Amino acid sequence: MSSSLALALVPLFLTAPATPVITPTVITQTFEEPADADDPAIWVNPRNTERSVVLGTLKEGGLAAFDLNGRTIGVYPAPLPPTPDAKPGRFNNVDVLGDLAFVSDRGRDRIRVFQVDERGARDVTNPATKPVFSKTEPEVDDQHTVYGLAAGRVDGKDVVVTSRRNETSIALLQVVKGDRYDTRKVSTLDLPSTFTLPDGRNWTVCGEPGEGPQVEGMVIDERTSTLYAAQEDVGIWRIPLRSNGFGKPQLVDKVRTWGAPQKYNPETEECEADGPNPGFGGKWLEADAEGLAIADDVLLASSQGDSRFVAYRTSDMKPLQDFKIADVEHSDGADIVLGKLNLLVVHDGERPNGTGFAFIRF
Incomplete structure (x- = not known):
């Protein structure tokens, strides 16, 4: 684990069991339908870190802003x-770059842009912004639209990467600045849905007919110009990133059920086991592989299926530590910052009456 992150987390792991459980510092209010909390991002106030702001998507409920006390x-x-x-x-994912927050609007297939300060956020999206994946408005309503999102600075340019719901596609967009902000798609990449197993057989990821294994959790490592992308039923991809395109993807960890036979049950609308797991998958991630966050040379991943988080060393993707967060279940998204503000924020996906976010100050 990186020295700064390790020092920050040592108090949390002292006298801990094999899988330590961290208690949140504060939690936000609970959001009920139609609002549905999903993904957080942290804006660090450059003038006063204690007046920083946490943003969280609420799907059809929009975008929420919180102070560091969770209010x-x-x-x-x-x-x-x-x-x-x-x-x-329908706001699905959010990431912050400078004083701008970028939001994937799954409902309308657009990238929304918000200006952030200590008072909250203000929509500065160009009203003429176009759909990312859909060619027509009727196609937007089919909802194979923007889903996961990550923002970063690569080759001196501000970029956004977004994935496509129920597809394996991801798109790279460059930020177009002005009085209002827009994004311009410059490249796309299709990840696989069928894989060759170690025994030579082909394995296709199970899904509802017409739907592919989508990506949601993503983060950009600006230091190495690398995108990490969590394909939910597959695992974590490491993808070299340029300001105008993608490099060759490498699958650096797999979910435990990778390669296991499954079939879709139309009655339950779920994929179910269709034979023994051959053990070709990874050991750390229980599908879905979800939210990703990066701090120095450590990548944090949400193992949503068993409500754990796993810390990896990015240089070789060696798992360093797994942990749970008390009362946080089925977490989708996460964000972390280190320095003057040491803060981890995670989505809390299962409360008695809804969903919310949990903050861990360290």
């Missing part, structure tokens, strides 16, 4: 549907 300081609604029969806005 809600603003909620910014997702766009209304353009016509009565169209899908409304």
Whole structure:
């Protein structure tokens, strides 16, 4: 583990069991339907870190802003549907770059941009921004739209990477600055859905007919120009990143069920085991592989299926430590910052009456 992250987390792991459990410092309010918490991001106030802001997507509930005590300081609604029969806005993932927050609007297939300060966030999206993956508005309503998201600075340019719901595609966009902000798609990459197993057989990821194994959790390591992407039923990909395109993807860890025979049950609308697991998968991630966050040379990944988090050393993807966060279940997204503000924020996916976010100060 990196020296700074290790020193920061030592008090949390002292006298801990094999899988330590960390108690949140604070938790946010609980959000109930139609609001549904999903993914957080941290804006660090350059003038006063104690007045930093945490953002969290609420799907059809929009975007929320919190102070460091977990108090809600603003909620910014997702766009209304353009016509009565169209899908409304639905904010899925968020990431912060400088004083801008980028949000994947799954409902409308757009990237939304917000200006962030200590008072909260303000929408500065160009109203003429176009869908990322859909060619027409009726296609937007099919909802094979923007999903996961990561932002970063690569080759001196501000970029956003977003994935496509129910598909294996990811897209690279460059940020277009002005009085209002837009994003311009410059490259796409399709990850596989079929893999050759060690015994020579082909294995195709199980899914509902017409749906592929999607990516959601993503993070950009700006120091090495690398994208880490969690393909939910597959594992974690490491992908070299340029400002105008992707390098060759490498699957650096797999979920435990990778390679296991499964079949789709239309009655339960779930994939179910269809034979013994041959053991070709990884040892650390229980599908879905979800939220990713990076601190120095450590990558944190959400093992959503068993509500754990796993820390990897990025240089060789060696697992360093797994841990749980008390009362946090089925976490989708996470963000972490180190320095003057040492803060980990995670999505809390299962509360008695809804969902929310948990903060860990260290």
